[in-house]
Amino acid sequence: MEDVAARAGVSRALVSLVFNDSPKVSERRRAAVLAAAAELGYQPHAMAKALASRTSTVLGVLVSDLRNTFFADVIEGLDGAATQAGFELVLNTGSRSPAREADALRRLLSFRPAGVVLLSPVLAASAIAAAARRVPVVLVSRGSRQPGVDTVNDDGVSGARLAVEHLISLGHRRIAHLDGGTATAAAARRKGYRQAMAAHDLPARVLPSEHTDTAGEKAVRALLGTVEGDDVPTALFAGNDFNAFGAISALEEAGLRVPEDVSVVGYDNTSLAALRRVSLTTVDQPRMEMGRLAVETLLERVRGERAEPVRQLLRPTLVVRGTTCPPSGSD
Amino acid sequence: MEDVAARAGVSRALVSLVFNDSPKVSERRRAAVLAAAAELGYQPHAMAKALASRTSTVLGVLVSDLRNTFFADVIEGLDGAATQAGFELVLNTGSRSPAREADALRRLLSFRPAGVVLLSPVLAASAIAAAARRVPVVLVSRGSRQPGVDTVNDDGVSGARLAVEHLISLGHRRIAHLDGGTATAAAARRKGYRQAMAAHDLPARVLPSEHTDTAGEKAVRALLGTVEGDDVPTALFAGNDFNAFGAISALEEAGLRVPEDVSVVGYDNTSLAALRRVSLTTVDQPRMEMGRLAVETLLERVRGERAEPVRQLLRPTLVVRGTTCPPSGSD
DNA sequence: GATCGAGATTGGAGCGCTCTATTGAGTAGA
DNA sequence: TCTACTCAATAGAGCGCTCCAATCTCGATC
Known part of the structure; x- marks a missing residue:
């Protein structure tokens, strides 16, 4: 210089x-x-500049699991928004361990970032609160009632409702839900399913399962083993795409055609769902949008435009493909 | 302080x-x-420390497409190795545009990183050379003969050989390859296929296709439309998993069973391949290992332990699942 | 032609740290 | 008791930049 x-x-x-x-x-x-x-x-020299100006162009990102496409998509959104606003991303992974996450967060903070984005951390709430005292924090895919912390989430309730309403509008009445068990997102999806069914005076039927293809298979086999003819659901709302895929396998194995005999809806719109052969009707979360919104929410606080916490709830959308159609016998 | x-x-x-x-x-x-x-x-304060000590604990990472699981896995490897060595990752995306990548790289360099990892960049070679003059650079999934630049790649030739040797050892003789066309990785896989076939005096048969499921379907339909009974391959080596999946669909559609009538091998070991219903035999690239190795290679240069460029070629492994078996009629 | 003021330019302190050279305090040997 | 060392601790300059207050420049005004 x-x-x-x-x-x-x-x-x-x-x-x-x-x-x-x-x-x-x-x-x-x-x-x-x-x-x-x-x-x-x-x-x-960006660092010298940061030091002298006492401002930071760094945003810290702590991601619990990068290998999950979901987070990769969100980060893509973060990156786009950050770049546009003139910020850089410093990235750390916690490998799903609270201790390692805490350490990763500490290292992130040593860069004095303008703000921090936490992607579905397993970190203790107290650690998050401590970080929020030092720097603006936004939490993605995890709730929080901390005063200094904003959140960005997919609205699983309305996503599930979207899926179920779609089935109902096709004429389905006997719609079962393959539950995601203890998975984080499962509760909201279950709730949305129940709401939609109740709104149409239809009986809810929640089948215990998990967010994997094998669990989906198993749940459907168990279902088919216990119910008879007219009691078989004409549609299934699966907890996620993998589960839906397993369910479809088990249905076809039992001689039932999808969607002619049974319609199936998944959740997440994974690359799997788009495969021509699978062509799964599913619910799409606006992942990149979530990243973008996380950065924008964070920057509002960084710029001091807002002090009260904000809870962003993004509307998912339904992607109708080939695994849903009206039930046979209808009109 | x-x-x-x-x-x-x-x-x-x-x-x-x-x-x-x-x-x-x-x-x-x-x-x-x-x-x-x-x-x-x-x-x-990490930045003040960097400034005063004239050393950097930052590694710049430029990734062409984060949404591709491949890169996400590599970054996971980068992160692990970097953390262990006491470095942080500053991440930028180029969205597959040379101009945007150049800009992202410039911003990365303004942080005076100890080194830079370029993941499959579309950047001009001259820009890479310019960066390499300022800081150690390692290139992942892209070759280079630049003197100051190290590279880390999957050995597609031996991966393909692995797949084909597996089929041959099962007793297959008529093995066709569904080519990946202009995809970066396609050339090496095609070469490996040819080598393995030639080594066993078997005629190579390369069917033009692409790295998508629809292309795989189309290629197999075309194949089945032109050949008769005894000339149908007993095994297919697909350019990647998506292609393999499409191929399987088309085979089953034509009344051929997989693997009894036709064995199929994919490449990449995507999450798709692991699905129980698919259970695809495929070639796995050591993605996280590539990330780890990239950091280690970079740090050797950072620490001044080496000046000559290094070309790392990682051995992929074969994951045998349910889409391959001996050809019918053998033993 | 002197004065004013607005805009353009600059000196220098300081951001939070490291690092070199130097001082201070012990300790052992003669 | 004195010197020679060693190890622990410190003062102070400086990393590359920003930012404040101060200064300079120059056309407009009286």
């Missing part, structure tokens, strides 16, 4: 002004500085 | 030594400093 200033025949301070697009720099000097910088290959 | 020093009754320099685990600090002082730091909630 010193050298650039010397070469352009100006002071260091002026170089700083030029690189920060200050309006109070004459065109002549600006050109001279830019030229000198180009010749010398000068590039400002 | 000033405050901590005062509270512990020592100098600032001593606090610095304590936080850097210097051996030349008496136990008494160390304890005093640590206690004072805990009381005051002091945490060292």
Whole structure:
């Protein structure tokens, strides 16, 4: 910087002004500085700048599991929004261990980020609160009633309702839900299913299962083993796509056609669902949008535009593909 | 830091030594400093440290497409190795545009990282060379003959050979390859297929296709439409898992059973392949290992242990599942 | 031509830390 | 008791930048 200033025949301070697009720099000097910088290959030092200006262009991101496509998509959204706002992402993984997450968070904070995004952390609530006292924090895919913490979540209740309403509008009446058990997202989806069924005076039927294909198979086999003809549901709302895929396998194995005999809806819109052969009707979470919104929510707080916590609940959308149709016998 | 020093009754320099685990600090002082730091909630400032020590604990990561699970897995590996070595990841995405990637790289470099990892960038070679002049660079999933640049790649040739040798050892003779066309990884896989077939004096048969399920379906339909009975391959080596999945669909549609009539091998070991219903035999790239190795390779250069470029080629492994068996009619 | 004021420019302190050289306190040997 | 060392601790400069207050420049005004 010193050298650039010397070469352009100006002071260091002026170089700083030029690189920060200050309006109070004459065109002549600006050109001279830019030229000198180009010749010398000068590039400002982000860390020195952060230190001197006491501001940070860093956003910390703590992700519990990157290998999950869900988070990868969210981070893509984070990155886009951060880049646009002039921020960089510092990324750390906690490998699903509270202790490692706490350590990762500590290291993140040592960079004095402008804010921190926590993606579905398993971290103790107290640790989150402690972080929130030092820096703005936004939580994705995990609730919180902490005062200094904003949250961004998929509205699983309305997503499930979307799926069930779709089935009902097709004419289905006997619709069962393959439950996700203890999975984080399962409770909301179950609730949405129950709400939708109740709203139409239909009996809810929740079959215990899990968010895997084998569990889906097993649950359907168990179902078919216990019910007879007219009591078999004409539609299934699965806890997620993997579960739906297992369920479809078991149905076909039992000689039932999908969707002619039984319609199936999944949740998550994984790459699996898009496969031509599978062509699964499913609920899509706006993952990148969640990332984008997380950054925007965070920056509002960073810029001091808001102090009260905000709870963002994003509307998922239904992707209708080939595993749903009206029940046989209807119209 | 000033405050901590005062509270512990020592100098600032001593606090610095304590936080850097210097051996030349008496136990008494160390304890005093640590206690004072805990009381005051002091945490060292990573950026100030970097600035003063002229060293960096940052590794820049430029990823072309995070949404691709492949990269997410690699990054997981990067993160693990980086954390272990005491480095943090600064992440940027280029969204497959050379211009945006160049900009992202520039921003990455403004943090004066100790090194940079480029994941399958579409960046111009000259831009990579320019970066390599300023900082150690390692390239993942893209070759380079630049002197200052190390590379880490999956050995697609031996991966393909692994798949084909497996089929041959099962007794297959008529093995066709569903080609990946212009996809980056396709050439190596095609080459490996050809090598393995030639090594056993078997005629190679490359069917043009692409790395998608629909392309796999189409290619198999085309194949079945042109060949008669005895000329139908008993095994297919698909360019990747999606392609294999499409191929399987088309085979079953034509009344051929997998694997009894036709064995199928994929490539990539996606989550799809592990589904119980699919249970695809496929080739697994050591993705996390690639990330880990990328960091280690980078750090060798960072520490100045090596100056000559290194070309890491990782051996993929075969995951045998349910889509391969001996051809009917054999033994 | 002197004065004023607005805009352009600059000096210098300081962000939180490290690092070199130096001082201080013991300790052992003569 | 004195010198020679060693190990522990410190002072102070400086990393690359920003930002405040101070200064300079120059056209407009009287």
